[in-house]
Amino acid sequence: MTSSIVFDHLSFSYQNTTAPALQDISGEMSRGSFTMVMGHSGAGKSTLCCAINGLVPRFLRGDYVGRVMAEGMEAGKNSVPDMARAVGIVLQDFEAQLFSTNVELEMAFGLENQCLPKAAMEERIHAYLRVVGLEELLRRDTATLSGGQKQRLAIGSVLAMEPPVLVMDEPTTDIDPEGRHHILSLIRRLRTQERTLVVTDLDAEAAVQADQIWLLRDGQLLAKGRPAEILTDSSLIESCGIRPLATIALFQEMNWPGQPLTVDAALAEIENQGLLRPRRPEGRNISVLNHGKVILETRNLSYQYPAGSTNALNDIDLIIHEGDFVAMLGQNGSGKTTLAKHFNGLLKPTTGYMLVRGRRVNSYRRDELPREVGYVFQNPDHQIFAPTVGEEVSFGPRILGMDGKTLERNIAEALDATGLSGFEDKNPFLLNRGERQRVAVASILAVKPAVIILDEPTTGLDYVHQLDTMEMLKRLNQLGHTIIVITHAMWIAEAYARRSILMKEGRILLDGPTSEVFSDETMLAAASLAPSDLIRLRNRLGLAAMTLNDMVKELKSEAVSPRSF
Amino acid sequence: MNLTFYNDRATWLHRLDPRTKIGGVLLIFVVCLCFNHPLFIAGILASVLAIFTAAKSLKVLWKLRFLLVLLFVFSVVLWPFFIKGKTILLEWHGLEVSRESLLYGLAMGLRLTTFVSAGLLLLATTKNEEITNGLIRLGIPYPVAFALATAIRLAPTFADAGATIVQAQVSRGLDLDSKNIFGRFKRFAPLSIPIFISAMRYTNFLAMALESKGFRPDAPRTSYYEPQTTGRDWLVLGSLTLILAACLYMRVALHWGIIISGRL
Structure with a gap:
């Protein structure tokens, strides 16, 4: 096979930084192959992507050594528009990336730059909208598309230019599970063609279908190989900030032979080798829900956006108790x-009531409510403004009138709980995304x-930072804070939330102990969600545990005797 | 908050050549400058509103009703203090308000509203790409036209980010309604810095995406949308020119529509 992309001892450091972003990267990607580039955040995945089309070093400048060839063109020597x-x-x-008025014009933009005549443009636009499954939305305003549709449009608009190499930097980040599913199946379809694919992702489950995986750590190419070689080494990929495959991890912990990459493979393996006796799911531990004091309550709450014609929320009746750990799940727009x-x-309900500690929200003074309910927005950059972490953290308490000893103590405790002690004088803008999330x-x-709501607290974080964030929330919950997490990451709900609320089209579809909600795969599917591989295995095997460790304990305690070892 | 002005409808106004619409809006601007009598300008505003109705886009104006009312009220309240008229209605410590200055203020308020409405009419019926295309065909250099169109395109995006940032800071206790002047300075940084940083990040990404799709401002490119000039375009431009000529005649020869002479 001929090589499509060649890295030849590439090293790069961004301007005004000391640590290199990439160090001595060498390797080849052959034409028509699909390479998954994986690594922790800050490992150099995006830099590697941008080096393929010359954005590094032509747009993002710095010290550049070595060479990258793509389809015979040297990336550093040609301008970015030429490399296109x-x-x-x-x-x-x-x-x-989307800035045109409608879908059609967005698709046309690259083709206009290629100086294609109108008829040829039309042909390509229709052909590639079909590929990404957006042909119905030709005239739609791009701003009204869902996240997943936007991402598919971004992919389609690049595909339409028919480049022999297609690079996608974390195409499934920040997209709801259904959108993610569409994009992964799109990638699967794209690889059947004569096109070199390079994709970065944080999720091992997405990497199973690749031809090869490149594993980056701190700017170095740590390993490359087939998924069966790389993904089976749990400790290696975990050291790169990637959550190991549940199937591999379980088989390793149980000392079972075999290295299945998917749930189906794992189930086949278990059956063929007789690793578990066939069993009926019975006597599951039903986790008991917290019945502390009521802290949040909605009564017949409905809400309609000022410009909207349909209700965004319909008749929501919900009670949340003090000390709860709740996950709110559902597609975007649910x-x-x-x-x-x-x-x-x-937001104020259009009809119905919102009560905090039994009092209507409206009856609270402006400075009272933030003391009861805190809300951490999805993107920490939407709130960070102060020159130091200490000032940033003290903004809220100060504005609410705290000072002196109380203020100092609160700040110290907040920094301690988030693992940021010693960061007081650091500039928050120079921290990484995980740290900025913790500052927020x-x-x-x-x-x-009393209550902390977090909107997608793990988006954009790698596995290590996700674990850090969730362990921190667990500690805060143990200290008595009520935690409410809005998330698309199923494993986070599974492993941390005691209660899960499933939403669809402005209504609550299912609300109960997480272990029960995630046993009901039909209901999850109705909300276009699916459990993680680990929980799918658990459900098939009829287990009660919700985490890998508990599952291993549960299995070992049952003295299973495999027939053939 | 959605600040996209383009209203995708299939009316004859939407189908006009963007150059006709740009030219037409400029003609309306000049017509507005012909008079300073509120009744005359109210007539022009009424015509613009009628065109809005024909374009099925009144909802775009409705979106900006607060801005329009604000502009109007400010003009009406402030102008009278800067203009001298004959018929004094009120005098107080050297400040005087006259019948003429009041009417002039009213006229200026209407004129400003008409300006903004005419501009919105263009944005409501013309896609961004069409405006860029029209500007280029009118001889504006490509980078300038593109920058202008991009600025119009980014306004709603930044407004969106701004709304999220306001919510995030209000959740932390930021009180936007406080009347304390020092408080007002204090709340400037929590809003402006995140907005500025997200705007920088966004435009940087956009520039990278544009270049990666082979865009360069100085290179030739084809256009997916090619506006057609039809008889209707000439009709519109011809009528507007006739109207302008008639208005100039009324002002210069007949001295109609003047509250204070010697002023626009």
Whole structure:
């Protein structure tokens, strides 16, 4: 096979930084192959992508050593618009890439740059909208598309230019599970063609279908190989900030032979080798829900956006108790965030009531509510403004009138709880995304609200930072804070939330102990969700545990005797 | 908050050549400058509103009703203090308000509203790409036209980010309604810095995406949308020119529509 992309001892450091972003990267990707580039955040995945079409070093400048060839063109020597003939790239922030009035014109933009005549453009636009499954939306305003549709449009608009190489930087980040499913199946379809695919992702489950995996750590190419070689080494990929495959991890912990990459393979393996006796799911531990004091309550709450014609929320009756750990699940547009914004009074119900500690939200003074309910927004950059972490964290308590010893103590405790002690004088803008996320949490925590709502707290974080964030929330919950997490990451709900609320089209579809909600795969499917591989295995095997460790304990305690070892 | 102005409808106004619409809006601007009597300008505003109705786009104006009312009220309240008229209605410590200055203020308020409405009429019936295309065909250099169109395109995006940032800071206790002047300075940074940073990040990404799709401002490119000039375009431009000529005649020869002479 001929090589499509060649890295030849590439090293790169961004301007004004000391640590290199990439160090001595060498390797080849053959034509028509699909390479998955994986690594922790800051490992150099995006830099690697941008080096293929010359954005590094032509747009993002710095010290550049070595060479990258794509389809015979040297990336550093040609301008980025010239490289567009060989390489199409879908950047991480898909929102920022779409800027045309409608879908059709967005698709046309690259083709106009290629100076195609109108008839040829029309043909390509229709052909590639079909590929990405958006042909019905030809005239739609791009701003009205869902996240997943926007991402598919971004991919389609690059595909239409027919580049021999297609690079996609984290195409499934920040997209709801259904959108993610569409994009992964699109990638599967794209690889059957004569096109070199390079995709970065944080999720091992998405990498199973690749031809090869490149594993990056701290700017170095740590390993490359087939998925069966790389993904089976749980400790290696975990050291790169990637959550190991549940199937591999379970088989390793249980000392079972075999290295299945998928749930189906794992089930086949278990059956063929007789690793488990066939069993009926019975006597599951039903986790008991918390029945502490009521802290949040909605009564017949409905909400209609000022410009909307249909209700964003319909007749929501919900009670949340003090000390609960709740996950709110559902597709984009299902109403999770709209409902959560009622909890701290950002939105007012159109009809019905929102009660905090039995009092109507409206009856609270402006400075009272933030002490009861804190809300951490999805993107920490939407709130960070101060020159130091200390000032940032003290903003909330100060504005609410705290000072002196109380203020100092609260800030110290908030920094401690978020693992940011010693960061007081650091510039928050120079921290990484995981740390900025923690600054945002600390700045809410410093007010000591009884309830903390977090909108997608793990988006954009790698596995290590996701674990850090969730362990921190677990500690806060143990300290008595009520935690409400809005999330698309199923494993987070499974492993941490005691209660899960499933939403669809502005209504609550299912509400109960997480272990029960995730046993009901039909209901999850109705909300276009699916459990993680681990929980799918658990459900098939009829187990009660919700985490890998508990599952291993449960299995070992049952003294299973495999027939053939 | 959705600040996209384009209203996708299939009316004859939408189908006009963008150059006709740009030219037409400029003609309306000049017509507005012909008079300073509120009744005359109210007539022009009424015609613009009628065109809005024909374009089925009144909802775009409705979106900006607060801005329009604000502009109007400010003009009406402030102008009278800066203009001298004959018929004094009120005098107080050297400040005087006259019948003429009041009417002039009213006229200026209407004129400003008409300006903004005419501009919105263009944005409501013309896609961004069409405006860029029209500007280029009118001889504006490509980078300038593109920058202008991009600015119009980014306004709603930044407004969206701004709304999220306001919500995030209000959740932390930021009180936007406080009347304390020091408080007002204090709340400037929590809003402006995140908005500025997200705008920088966004435009940087956009520039990278544009270049990666082979865009360069100085290179030739084809256009997916090719506006056609038809008889209707000439009809519109011809009528507007006739109207302008008639208005100039009324003002210059007949001295109609003047409250204070010697002023626009």
